[in-house]
Amino acid sequence: MKVILKQTLLASVVAVTTAAQAEVNIVSWGGAYTASQQKAYQATYKDPDSINFINYNGGLGEVRTQVESGNVTWDIVDVLPHEGRVGCDEGLFEELDRSMFKPAPDGTPMDDDIMVQVPNDCLVPQIFWSYVPFYQEGTFKGEQPTTIADFFNVKKFPGKRGIHTWPNALIEMALLADGVAVKDVYKVMSTDAGIDRAFKMLDKIKDHAVFWSAGSKPLELVQSGEVAMALAYNGRVGAAILSEGAKFVPVWDGQVLEEEWLVLVKGAPNREAAIDFLIHASTTESQAEQAKYINYGPMRSSAFEIMTKGEPWFHNGKTIMEHMPNRPEVMSRTVVANPEWWADYGDSIGERYTAWMGQ
Amino acid sequence: MSAAPETVSGPLITADGIPLKESLQKSLRRSKIRAALLVAPPLLFLIFVFVIPIGNMLTRSVDDKLINQVLPNTFEAFESWDKVSEPDESMFEAMYQDLKAADKTDIGKASVRMNYAKPGWRSLIKRTARKIKKMEPPYKEAFLQADDRWIDGEFWLSLGIMKDKRTFGYYLNAVDRTYDFDKNVIHVDEERKVYNLLWWRTIQVSIIVTLACLLLAYPVAYLLATLPMRIANLLMICVLMPFWTSLLVRIVAWMIMLQQNGVVNDTLVAAGILSDENRLAMMYNFNGTVIVMTQILLPFMILPIFSVMKTIPPSYMKAAQNLGATPTLAFIRVYMPQTIPGIGAGCILVFIVAIGYYITPELVGGKDGRLIGNMVAYHMQRSLNWGLAAAMGTILLIVILIFYWIYDKIIGIDNMKMG
Numbered sequence: 001m002k003v004i005l006k007q008t009l010l011a012s013v014v015a016v017t018t019a020a021q022a023e024v025n026i027v028s029w030g031g032a033y034t035a036s037q038q039k040a041y042q043a044t045y046k047d048p049d050s051i052n053f054i055n056y057n058g059g060l061g062e063v064r065t066q067v068e069s070g071n072v073t074w075d076i077v078d079v080l081p082h083e084g085r086v087g088c089d090e091g092l093f094e095e096l097d098r099s100m101f102k103p104a105p106d107g108t109p110m111d112d113d114i115m116v117q118v119p120n121d122c123l124v125p126q127i128f129w130s131y132v133p134f135y136q137e138g139t140f141k142g143e144q145p146t147t148i149a150d151f152f153n154v155k156k157f158p159g160k161r162g163i164h165t166w167p168n169a170l171i172e173m174a175l176l177a178d179g180v181a182v183k184d185v186y187k188v189m190s191t192d193a194g195i196d197r198a199f200k201m202l203d204k205i206k207d208h209a210v211f212w213s214a215g216s217k218p219l220e221l222v223q224s225g226e227v228a229m230a231l232a233y234n235g236r237v238g239a240a241i242l243s244e245g246a247k248f249v250p251v252w253d254g255q256v257l258e259e260e261w262l263v264l265v266k267g268a269p270n271r272e273a274a275i276d277f278l279i280h281a282s283t284t285e286s287q288a289e290q291a292k293y294i295n296y297g298p299m300r301s302s303a304f305e306i307m308t309k310g311e312p313w314f315h316n317g318k319t320i321m322e323h324m325p326n327r328p329e330v331m332s333r334t335v336v337a338n339p340e341w342w343a344d345y346g347d348s349i350g351e352r353y354t355a356w357m358g359q
Numbered sequence: 360m361s362a363a364p365e366t367v368s369g370p371l372i373t374a375d376g377i378p379l380k381e382s383l384q385k386s387l388r389r390s391k392i393r394a395a396l397l398v399a400p401p402l403l404f405l406i407f408v409f410v411i412p413i414g415n416m417l418t419r420s421v422d423d424k425l426i427n428q429v430l431p432n433t434f435e436a437f438e439s440w441d442k443v444s445e446p447d448e449s450m451f452e453a454m455y456q457d458l459k460a461a462d463k464t465d466i467g468k469a470s471v472r473m474n475y476a477k478p479g480w481r482s483l484i485k486r487t488a489r490k491i492k493k494m495e496p497p498y499k500e501a502f503l504q505a506d507d508r509w510i511d512g513e514f515w516l517s518l519g520i521m522k523d524k525r526t527f528g529y530y531l532n533a534v535d536r537t538y539d540f541d542k543n544v545i546h547v548d549e550e551r552k553v554y555n556l557l558w559w560r561t562i563q564v565s566i567i568v569t570l571a572c573l574l575l576a577y578p579v580a581y582l583l584a585t586l587p588m589r590i591a592n593l594l595m596i597c598v599l600m601p602f603w604t605s606l607l608v609r610i611v612a613w614m615i616m617l618q619q620n621g622v623v624n625d626t627l628v629a630a631g632i633l634s635d636e637n638r639l640a641m642m643y644n645f646n647g648t649v650i651v652m653t654q655i656l657l658p659f660m661i662l663p664i665f666s667v668m669k670t671i672p673p674s675y676m677k678a679a680q681n682l683g684a685t686p687t688l689a690f691i692r693v694y695m696p697q698t699i700p701g702i703g704a705g706c707i708l709v710f711i712v713a714i715g716y717y718i719t720p721e722l723v724g725g726k727d728g729r730l731i732g733n734m735v736a737y738h739m740q741r742s743l744n745w746g747l748a749a750a751m752g753t754i755l756l757i758v759i760l761i762f763y764w765i766y767d768k769i770i771g772i773d774n775m776k777m778g
Contacts, residue, residue, distance in 0.1 A: 059740030086743065089467030089485065165729075199550075210643060211726050226619045345478045347742055351551045354734075357726045358556055 030055035036293035081339035088122035104302035125299035130325035131169035148254025159228020167353035169256035174201035238295030295323035420749035529750035576660035584668035643725025667701030
């Protein structure tokens with residue numbers, strides 16, 4: 001009896017330690033997004049079995065708990081733009097030596113190859129995604145919505161509107177719909193009058209609004225006819241069109257473009273292996289590869305070249321470029337979100353938005 | 360007269376030669392240790408998962424130390440400032456010294472804290488800290504060059520809110536109040552008031568759900584307790600099946616039933632009871648939250664009431680009727696009073712679970728069905744304002760204790776029976 005016990009104990013200890021050595025834990029959002037990361041980064045990695053994906057719901061609460069308690073189990077986390085900044089400021093992420101990342105095929109260093117300025121040394125490029133309005137073909141007779149102003153115009157395009165339960169992107173869109181130029185959006189938002197103006201525009205759809213908080217919801221709402229138009233993550237809309245043949249029409253005018261970054265958690269248990277994987281995941285080739293499986297835009301502009309040459313690039317033989325949120329043609333009418341502004345004013349606007357929602 | 364005094368004068372001795380007193384003490388100590396060891400695991404468990412975290416929550420909700428550690432010179436200079444004139448060189452120099460000496464991460468944390476006092480602090484500190492190494496006196500000019508917002512007196516005035524090591528600011532925020540720059544308590548702007556409405560709604564939903572559960576559970580529990588075994592067991596399975604089903608599955612099932620184009624609305628429209636434009640809004644609002652929470656929490660009410668009813672001998676009812684009461688009167692005067700411990704347990708259980716509920720409101724609450732629990736989760740996970748989350752958690756705890764106290768006064772906690 002004792003011998004058996006000893007052996008099983010020994011075996012389990014061995015199993016636990018080998019498992020602990022082998023795995024780099026990457027925390028991401030799940031669904032089609034994580035699947036695209038697994039295919040583009042993990043499957044092409046030299047040691048795919050050493051990578052383990054975990055799902056989370058966003059937010060840095062868990063990361064902060066792990067770092068503060070000194071019991072870190074996550075290595076890499078996929079974070080939103082404002083979290084990438086706050087987390088680095090608070091010392092939750094590790095700053096990374098930029099020289100170890102691979103340059104573009106033409107020799108441009110990684111940080112210069114990224115379409116926005118990299119705000120700090122913690123961040124490793126992932127993708128661009130956007131909040132985009134969309135509707136189902138056949139919802140409107142005659143004229144079809146083509147601008148962000150149409151989204152806020154329930155007289156011209158009757159029906160409910162699906163919007164999210166936090167203010168990001170909605171403030172920007174409301175101002176665009178009210179005639180503010182793309183380049184002036186954050187200037188106007190930095191004044192109290194500008195915020196009032198945005199809420200006045202939001203008031204126009206308030207009685208027609210259905211609120212969502214999970215990314216799959218707006219698609220269900222539009223699909224079932226519960227709402228006529230909704231805002232959604234462009235990747236969700238694109239996936240429905242590209243993979244499921246849904247008859248959705250995105251309205252690119254006035255979309256709000258957001259960054260998505262990978263970070264290394266401070267005190268990550270498998271630091272070296274995690275850094276090696278981060279280098280692999282941020283190469284031009286990996287970034288282009290990811291666009292085969294999801295229509296979020298690569299952060300590195302050199303990846304676009306590979307994709308344009310390789311069209312039809314999507315894995316099932318469809319063309320992908322017209323579904324990219326950061327393709328050059330739509331950029332003139334796209335607001336690139338300013339996470340610094342949101343890190344400063346997000347809380348107070350958030351309270352006002354929550355109050356507005358509940359009134 | 361010879362043997363007895365001998366044994367009485369000397370100490371009593373056990374068979375193995377140890378004095379009886381000592382031996383008794385030893386065995387008593389042993390049993391005490393055994394008792395302590397038996398109690399230790401749950402006690403340690405309680406300390407680690409209950410006492411320490413709650414203590415931690417209480418400290419976090421009032422703690423404001425960090426900022427004073429990061430900016431000691433600044434706060435000193437702030438004290439000697441007249442709060443009216445433009446900030447002078449000495450204040451900028453103090454800020455310079457603090458930012459230069461502080462650890463980068465601490466500056467990051469402090470700037471996030473300062474941003475609660477006045478939005479904009481975060482980027483102001485960050486932008487300035489980045490250039491601090493290259494700065495030379497006069498510091499006022501250097502700071503203004505780094506960011507022209509430094510001339511804005513409001514930023515400096517807002518330091519007044521943070522100068523103490525303890526703050527009740529988070530508690531004030533949690534009830535839609537805040538400090539002005541002189542640390543007077545004021546209301547927040549009308550359009551930013553969120554929390555009082557949510558507190559009120561949370562209590563309202565909890566009470567409605569508790570009452571609805573009671574109304575639905577009482578007859579079911581009665582049937583469970585009085586029907587013949589075979590049928591009662593079947594009924595019990597009907598009660599427990601949803602209880603064992605995943606929470607999310609149940610919520611999604613309700614969504615399919617109750618949404619605008621859902622089963623219930625479609626049926627009503629098809630039957631001609633409703634017109635197509637007047638479909639009922641039963642999901643993604645207050646109603647959705649109440650309906651779904653009632654269904655989910657129902658077993659917590661049924662089970663305690665059932666277990667109490669089970670112990671009531673049927674002969675009491677018969678005796679009451681024998682003595683001349685009608686069945687209704689017997690039920691009200693004899694049966695119901697005996698079920699009160701179960702009702703009490705069920706109500707307390709449902710109410711306490713309901714008041715902190717957040718998954719269901721998050722998914723089906725829409726615009727006016729979200730509760731305070733959702734805000735706690737939001738501040739824990741998203742905004743990372745743990746101080747505010749802790750303050751709201753503490754208030755929740757107090758609210759529960761108040762209701763518990765009221766319950767004790769009215770019904771008496773000794774009367775509660777969980778089964």
